[in-house]
Amino acid sequence: MSEQAISIKNLSKKYAGGKQALSDVSFDVAQGSIFGLLGPNGAGKSTLINILAGLVMKSSGSASIWGFDIDANPRNAKASIGIVPQEIMFDPFFTPKEALELQAGLYGVPKSKRRTMELLKAVRLEDKADAYARTLSGGMKRRLLVAKAMVHAPPVIVLDEPTAGVDIELRQQLWDYVLELNKQGVTVVLTTHYLEEAEQLCDRIAIINHGQLIANKPTRELVGMAREKAVVLTLDRDVTVAPTHDAFEKSELVNERTIEITYNKDRMNAGEVLTTIQGLGLGIVDVTTKEADLEDVFLRLTSSA
Numbered sequence: 001m002s003e004q005a006i007s008i009k010n011l012s013k014k015y016a017g018g019k020q021a022l023s024d025v026s027f028d029v030a031q032g033s034i035f036g037l038l039g040p041n042g043a044g045k046s047t048l049i050n051i052l053a054g055l056v057m058k059s060s061g062s063a064s065i066w067g068f069d070i071d072a073n074p075r076n077a078k079a080s081i082g083i084v085p086q087e088i089m090f091d092p093f094f095t096p097k098e099a100l101e102l103q104a105g106l107y108g109v110p111k112s113k114r115r116t117m118e119l120l121k122a123v124r125l126e127d128k129a130d131a132y133a134r135t136l137s138g139g140m141k142r143r144l145l146v147a148k149a150m151v152h153a154p155p156v157i158v159l160d161e162p163t164a165g166v167d168i169e170l171r172q173q174l175w176d177y178v179l180e181l182n183k184q185g186v187t188v189v190l191t192t193h194y195l196e197e198a199e200q201l202c203d204r205i206a207i208i209n210h211g212q213l214i215a216n217k218p219t220r221e222l223v224g225m226a227r228e229k230a231v232v233l234t235l236d237r238d239v240t241v242a243p244t245h246d247a248f249e250k251s252e253l254v255n256e257r258t259i260e261i262t263y264n265k266d267r268m269n270a271g272e273v274l275t276t277i278q279g280l281g282l283g284i285v286d287v288t289t290k291e292a293d294l295e296d297v298f299l300r301l302t303s304s305a
């Protein structure tokens with residue numbers, strides 16, 4: 001058994017119309033983690049999830065879920081994952097209880113192993129067990145979708161933009177339940193275009209943009225990088241070591257006359273970096289500033305959120 005809950009290698013998807021939705025995407029999701037897949041609208045997140053769910057055919061590459069290859073072992077792969085779709089869709093004339101029973105039937109869960117009421121209780125819908133789905137509020141419907149995704153007790157659950165249009169209180173309830181599932185050992189993959197949400201919940205975040213994976217790092221590292229900026233300084237004389245200072249995140253020698261200083265923009269600005277260097281007795285003849293690429297991405301993502 002692989003250590004990875006999900007393993008994706010060189011996955012590409014070109015839709016019939018010619019749209020390249022995914023280009024050579026590779027990443028792993030560790031068992032037991034909460035993994036965030038971030039990206040703006042149209043980045044390719046749903047395409048990726050739908051490939052895992054067996055709803056969209058990939059063009060090339062491979063993917064496995066809980067060690068089961070989606071091509072070689074589609075049944076086991078499918079049984080290992082529960083997907084909470086973006087769109088709310090179920091028959092308005094089914095009650096939550098019926099909806100879960102039906103789903104359990106689809107997944108071949110024997111009657112003795114069904115946990116319909118337990119799941120309804122977990123998502124706080126036990127008193128709505130026999131109400132028509134159409135009478136449920138938006139938040140209740142979303143919670144029912146989560147319960148539906150869990151009927152076959154998959155080790156991995158994927159939530160595709162679960163909080164779009166959900167108010168703050170319901171969002172919190174949803175997260176409480178998801179965190180509880182994770183505590184019980186369920187691996188969680190969450191797609192969102194809210195950086196903050198991913199930052200709060202996820203151990204690791206991957207960013208996808210225009211079908212390409214542009215980052216995949218532990219959350220803390222990624223968030224740290226988004227606050228970093230760098231200046232490249234040409235000095236008035238040669239140095240053999242890059243000058244260091246407590247206020248710098250990093251200081252590197254580019255060549256004997258050029259240094260690159262990385263600093264945290266919450267703590268200082270470029271002017272202060274220059275003054276610090278001059279204070280160390282070095283003259284500066286040229287300056288260029290450098291934004292971390294990720295910062296651009298983050299700014300775009302957060303401003304669109």
Ligand SMILES: Nc1ncnc2c1ncn2[C@@H]1O[C@H](COP(=O)(O)OP(=O)(O)OP(=O)(O)O)[C@@H](O)[C@H]1O
Nearest residue numbers: 015017019021039040041042043044045046047048
């Ligand atoms: N069935 C399809 N046929 C052709 N193009 C598609 C199809 N489904 C998606 N696309 C295109 O593929 C790209 C990726 O779409 P996808 O839905 O995977 O993005 P996303 O990151 O999930 O965005 P969103 O958050 O808006 O759902 C988009 O340009 C989209 O228009």
